[in-house]
Amino acid sequence: MRTGDIKTPALIADLKILEANISTMASKRPGKSLRPHVKAFKSTELAKKLVKAGHDTFCCATIRELEGMAEAGIGTDLLLANETLDTTRLNKLLLEDNCRVTVAVDSIETIEVAAAAGVKEVLIDVNVGLQRCGCSPDDADFLADKAKKSGLEVRGVMGYEGHLMHDPDTRRRAKKTQESMEILISAHEAVGGDIISGGGTGTWDCNQVVTELQAGSYVLMDGDYSKLDLPFKEGLLLLTTVISTSMTDYAVLDGGLKALSVDSGNPKLFGQGEVMFCSDEHTTVTNASWSVGQRAGLRPSHIDPTIAKHESIYLVDEIEEGLDSEVIDILSIDLRGW
Amino acid sequence: MRTGDIKTPALIADLKILEANISTMASKRPGKSLRPHVKAFKSTELAKKLVKAGHDTFCCATIRELEGMAEAGIGTDLLLANETLDTTRLNKLLLEDNCRVTVAVDSIETIEVAAAAGVKEVLIDVNVGLQRCGCSPDDADFLADKAKKSGLEVRGVMGYEGHLMHDPDTRRRAKKTQESMEILISAHEAVGGDIISGGGTGTWDCNQVVTELQAGSYVLMDGDYSKLDLPFKEGLLLLTTVISTSMTDYAVLDGGLKALSVDSGNPKLFGQGEVMFCSDEHTTVTNASWSVGQRAGLRPSHIDPTIAKHESIYLVDEIEEGLDSEVIDILSIDLRGW
Numbered sequence: 171m172r173t174g175d176i177k178t179p180a181l182i183a184d185l186k187i188l189e190a191n192i193s194t195m196a197s198k199r200p201g202k203s204l205r206p207h208v209k210a211f212k213s214t215e216l217a218k219k220l221v222k223a224g225h226d227t228f229c230c231a232t233i234r235e236l237e238g239m240a241e242a243g244i245g246t247d248l249l250l251a252n253e254t255l256d257t258t259r260l261n262k263l264l265l266e267d268n269c270r271v272t273v274a275v276d277s278i279e280t281i282e283v284a285a286a287a288g289v290k291e292v293l294i295d296v297n298v299g300l301q302r303c304g305c306s307p308d309d310a311d312f313l314a315d316k317a318k319k320s321g322l323e324v325r326g327v328m329g330y331e332g333h334l335m336h337d338p339d340t341r342r343r344a345k346k347t348q349e350s351m352e353i354l355i356s357a358h359e360a361v362g363g364d365i366i367s368g369g370g371t372g373t374w375d376c377n378q379v380v381t382e383l384q385a386g387s388y389v390l391m392d393g394d395y396s397k398l399d400l401p402f403k404e405g406l407l408l409l410t411t412v413i414s415t416s417m418t419d420y421a422v423l424d425g426g427l428k429a430l431s432v433d434s435g436n437p438k439l440f441g442q443g444e445v446m447f448c449s450d451e452h453t454t455v456t457n458a459s460w461s462v463g464q465r466a467g468l469r470p471s472h473i474d475p476t477i478a479k480h481e482s483i484y485l486v487d488e489i490e491e492g493l494d495s496e497v498i499d500i501l502s503i504d505l506r507g508w
Numbered sequence: 509m510r511t512g513d514i515k516t517p518a519l520i521a522d523l524k525i526l527e528a529n530i531s532t533m534a535s536k537r538p539g540k541s542l543r544p545h546v547k548a549f550k551s552t553e554l555a556k557k558l559v560k561a562g563h564d565t566f567c568c569a570t571i572r573e574l575e576g577m578a579e580a581g582i583g584t585d586l587l588l589a590n591e592t593l594d595t596t597r598l599n600k601l602l603l604e605d606n607c608r609v610t611v612a613v614d615s616i617e618t619i620e621v622a623a624a625a626g627v628k629e630v631l632i633d634v635n636v637g638l639q640r641c642g643c644s645p646d647d648a649d650f651l652a653d654k655a656k657k658s659g660l661e662v663r664g665v666m667g668y669e670g671h672l673m674h675d676p677d678t679r680r681r682a683k684k685t686q687e688s689m690e691i692l693i694s695a696h697e698a699v700g701g702d703i704i705s706g707g708g709t710g711t712w713d714c715n716q717v718v719t720e721l722q723a724g725s726y727v728l729m730d731g732d733y734s735k736l737d738l739p740f741k742e743g744l745l746l747l748t749t750v751i752s753t754s755m756t757d758y759a760v761l762d763g764g765l766k767a768l769s770v771d772s773g774n775p776k777l778f779g780q781g782e783v784m785f786c787s788d789e790h791t792t793v794t795n796a797s798w799s800v801g802q803r804a805g806l807r808p809s810h811i812d813p814t815i816a817k818h819e820s821i822y823l824v825d826e827i828e829e830g831l832d833s834e835v836i837d838i839l840s841i842d843l844r845g846w
Binding site (some may be wrong): 177178179180209231232233252253254255256260274277279280295297300302303304305306332372413414415416418420422424427428429431433446447448449450451452454462465466472474475478479481507508 | 515516517518532547570571592594597614617618640641643644647670749751752753756762765766767770771784786788791792800801812813816817819845846
């Protein structure tokens with residue numbers, strides 16, 4: 171099968187870029203010093219490529235991701251890097267063989283849920299500046315005590331500096347990341363444990379505090395991260411077909427808002443031309459010449475919610491001009507849903 | 509089952525509002541004068557509610573939608589209101605019993621595909637101002653001739669004034685819609701046939717030219733359409749759980765970019781409070797008080813790509829404060845994908 175035979179819209183990925191990205195990260199963050207975040211790609215088959223590269227601990231954002239990773243036999247050290255109140259599904263998951271799940275907690279309620287669900291290990295999730303989950307740094311000590319009294323082992327702390335991840339100024343990103351991580355160091359001193367978990371693709375080299383980096387997007391990158399000075403390359407493309415060309419100067423592709431996410435901006439064309447706008451099932455493009463029936467590729471600005479819209483990714487050795495490469499594998503996006 | 513028992517995030521819909529919206533539309537656009545667009549909701553079960561309300565002709569945007577509608581036994585008059593180059597799947601579809609498919613064409617290439625696939629009937633898709641599909645009005649006559657010479661019956665024309673659909677100024681929207689439809693009337697005079705197809709939720713009453721209105725979003729509405737003076741009400745909600753509350757003034761819900769689309773703006777809270785921002789799996793909200801474990805609802809700004817992210821919609825008789833209603837049905841979103 172060739173990409174020219176795939177019904178569109180569909181995601182295709184470049185294996186050479188995927189492998190280079192994995193290798194670049196593994197050289198700096200080998201083994202357990204990286205805890206890859208499966209939320210970025212939601213695929214156990216892709217996760218297995220990371221296992222081959224030496225990483226066997228993973229972050230998940232949802233219980234569905236934990237369940238799928240455990241079913242796929244790569245659940246020996248999973249971190250739910252997120253809060254949950256779902257005692258029932260956590261409990262069921264923990265009955266699986268060869269499944270070790272550490273859960274992030276940031277409140278009395280989430281500690282109680284973890285204890286009730288039979289969770290054995292937690293990380294205290296500390297707010298390091300992003301307005302999202304994580305306890306006040308001042309509460310980390312108290313919550314760790316509470317967790318221990320509830321019979322939970324506290325493996326350490328986590329804190330995600332997501333608000334700094336896309337800062338285009340490299341030095342400022344590094345400086346602010348260090349300031350943010352000072353908060354986590356203090357919390358860790360109070361809490362104890364072996365793990366300081368945090369960071370992501372954008373702070374992969376400037377975050378030198380975390381014992382494990384929670385990066386995921388680096389594997390296939392996206393337009394938003396590519397604005398930074400990172401060594402990872404964009405390897406994902408939405409393959410589309412030109413279904414209409416206008417008498418003036420634009421053409422229409424058969425993939426739009428339902429096939430890629432525009433939360434971080436419009437996609438960019440692979441090759442020449444510019445994106446005008448996306449509609450539900452279309453993207454209107456201009457400033458190049460296209461003919462009806464021709465293939466066109468769109469680089470998503472944000473891969474995580476884009477991949478979550480698809481059942482699979484077609485893998486090719488190398489994405490080439492003309493967009494007609496041999497398909498060497500089809501990765502199932504089996505961790506979709508919640 | 510109650511909505512309080514549903515794992516979150518999940519979509520819930522209000523049956524009373526759904527039925528009122530369907531009834532309001534049917535009173536003005538009865539039977540075949542409405543050709544509901546299934547792209548908005550991607551569910552054959554919801555389409556069957558429209559059949560009960562008297563509409564048995566439908567618009568689809570994708571071949572998957574056509575296939576699913578035919579499989580569900582409601583394929584007696586389907587319009588692919590979009591261009592396609594997929595001869596193989598069109599051909600296979602046409603072999604189904606009780607399946608009548610009319611296809612929009614706007615070029616020699618799409619006419620050739622239709623003829624090769626064994627399509628019998630087409631509409632000439634005319635550009636009426638939206639920079640998307642549709643031939644130049646001047647080419648409609650020529651393409652109709654070409655289609656007829658290729659053995660296709662031309663049922664008429666279609667033209668979608670999507671660029672006017674969200675104009676908040678009612679009089680201007682009406683005036684510009686009329687101007688846009690004058691183009692379609694001219695093309696229809698040249699082409700002939702019984703059908704003038706076009707319009708949508710935003711021009712449901714001011715478009716008095718089309719013989720069939722292609723509206724879909726009106727069934728459950730969304731934040732974007734609700735800015736207009738339409739009689740349809742928002743009936744869809746993303747049900748979430750508060751998983752974290754901050755020491756300052758915000759809380760975090762367990763549904764974000766992967767559960768709703770923000771292409772038309774952030775969602776709005778059902779009840780008090782304001783949305784600060786959405787992340788992949790979270791929405792941070794402020795200006796109200798929440799407790800961990802509490803349910804919260806988000807009104808999506810755009811239902812079409814939001815619904816396409818989910819496997820099902822939980823239907824309740826009425827969405828009430830507290831968000832704990834009896835679930836009376838679960839609608840499968842069975843027309844996802846392409």
